[in-house]
Amino acid sequence: MAGLFPKLYDMAMKPLEKTRFERIRAGLVRKAQGRVLEIGFGTGANFGYYRNVERVDAIEPNPAMAKQAIKRIKKTRTPIYAYQAIAEELPFPDASFDTVVATLVFCTIPEPERALQEIRRASKPGAKILLFEHVKMDRKMLGKTQEALTPIWKRLCDGCHLDRDTLQLVKQSGLHIEKVTSYYGGLFLTIECRNPK
Numbered sequence: 036m037a038g039l040f041p042k043l044y045d046m047a048m049k050p051l052e053k054t055r056f057e058r059i060r061a062g063l064v065r066k067a068q069g070r071v072l073e074i075g076f077g078t079g080a081n082f083g084y085y086r087n088v089e090r091v092d093a094i095e096p097n098p099a100m101a102k103q104a105i106k107r108i109k110k111t112r113t114p115i116y117a118y119q120a121i122a123e124e125l126p127f128p129d130a131s132f133d134t135v136v137a138t139l140v141f142c143t144i145p146e147p148e149r150a151l152q153e154i155r156r157a158s159k160p161g162a163k164i165l166l167f168e169h170v171k172m173d174r175k176m177l178g179k180t181q182e183a184l185t186p187i188w189k190r191l192c193d194g195c196h197l198d199r200d201t202l203q204l205v206k207q208s209g210l211h212i213e214k215v216t217s218y219y220g221g222l223f224l225t226i227e228c229r230n231p232k
Contacts, residue, residue, distance in 0.1 A: 055218065055219075059167055059218065059223075059225060060080065060081055060084055060138060060167065061084045062225075063136070063138070063165050063167055063225050063227075064081045064084035064085060064136055064138075064165070065084055065085075065086050066134075066163065066165055066227070067085060067088050067091075067134040067136055067163065067165060068087065068088060068133055068134055068163070069088060069089055069132070069133025069134060070088070070089050070090055070092070070131065070132050070133050070134075071085065071088050071089075071090070071091045071092070071132060071133065071134045071135070071136060072091075072092050072093075072094075072125070072127070072131070072132040072134070072135045072136070072154075072157060072158065073091055073092070073093040073094070073135075073136045073137070074094060074122050074135065074136070074137035074140055074150070074154070075094065075095055075096070075122065075137060075140030075143070075144070076093040076094065076095045076100075076101070076104060076117065077095060077097075077100045077103075077104065077139075077140070078100055078103040078104050078107070079093075079103070079104030079105075079106075079107030079108060080107075080138070081136060081138055082104070082107045082108060082110075082111045082113070082115055083107065083110065083111055085111065085113040085115075086113075088113060088134070089114075090113070090114040090115070090116065091113055091114070091115045091116070092116050092118065092127065092131075092132075093115055093116065093117050093118070094117075094118045094119075094120040094121070094122065094125065094126075095117065095118075095119065095120075096119065096120065096121045098119055101117055101119065104117065121144075121150075122137075122140075122144050122149075122150035122153060122154070123144070123145070123146045123149040123150050123153060124153065125153045125154075125156070125157045127157045128157070129156055129157065130157070130158070130159045130160065131157050131158070131159070132157055132158045132159060132162055133158075133159055133162055133163070134158075134162060134163045134164075134165065135154050135157075135158050135162065135163070135164045135165070136165045136166075137154075137164075137165075137166050137167075137168070138166070138167040138168070139167060139168060139169065140168075141166065141168050141199065141201045141204070142168065142169060142199050142201070147199070147201070147204050148204060148207070148208070151204060151205065151208035151210065152208065154210075154230075155208065155209065155210065155230055158230045159230065160230055160231065160232040161229055161230060161231075161232050162229065162230040163227070163228070163229060164210055164226075164227075164228040164229065164230060165225075165226075165227055165228075166201070166205070166224075166225065166226040166227075166228070167223070167224070167225045167226075168201045168223070168224055168226070169222055169223050169224075201224070201226070202215065202224060202226060205226055205228060209231065210228040210229065210230060210231070211228055211229045211230075211231050212226060212227070212228050213227050213228060213229060214226075214227040215227075
C-alpha cells in the first residue's frame with residue numbers, strides 16, 4: 036500500500052484542497068519569508084504559494100512522493116531545492132532558516148518531539164514556524180474514535196496517526212506559540228510560532 040499511496044494522494048485530497056485547504060495553505064505559506072525550510076513537502080502542494088522568499092529547502096523522506104512533486108517544482112518561480120531526508124535528522128547547519136513550514140505532515144513523523152527539536156536547531160532565533168495539521172480532537176467520543184481508527188489508518192495512509200496531539204507536542208517543544216486557528220470543529224489547526232531568541 037505504501038507504494039500506491041503517493042500516486043493516490045493528490046486525487047484523494049483534491050475535494051478537501053478545493054473546498055478549503057487551498058485557502059488555508061495559501062494564507063499560511065504566504066507568511067513565510069527569507070530562507071525557508073519545508074518539512075515533508077509530499078507532492079509539493081505548497082510550492083505555488085510561496086511569495087517573496089529567497090529560496091525553499093524542502094525535505095521529503097518518501098522518494099515516490101517527491102517524484103510526484105517534480106511538475107510543481109518546475110512550475111514555480113521560487114527557487115526550490117528538494118532533499119530526501121527525515122525531519123528528525125535535518126541535513127542543515129544550526130540557525131539556517133528564517134521560516135519553517137510544515138503542512139499535514141506531523142501526523143506521519145515517527146519521532147515528532149525529535150523533529151521539533153531539529154526544527155528549533157536549524158531555524159534562526161526569532162524564526163517563524165508555520166504549521167497546518169490535523170490533530171486529535173478534544174471531544175471525548177471523537178478522540179476515542181480517532182484512537183480506534185489509527186492502527187489501520189497508519190497502514191493505509193503512509194504512517195498517518197489520526198490521534199496525534201500535535202498542538203501539545205508544540206507546546207512542550209519550547210517554541211513560542213503566537214496564534215492557533217481551528218478548522219472543521221478542531222480537527223485541523225494552523226499553529227503559528229516563533230523560535231525563541
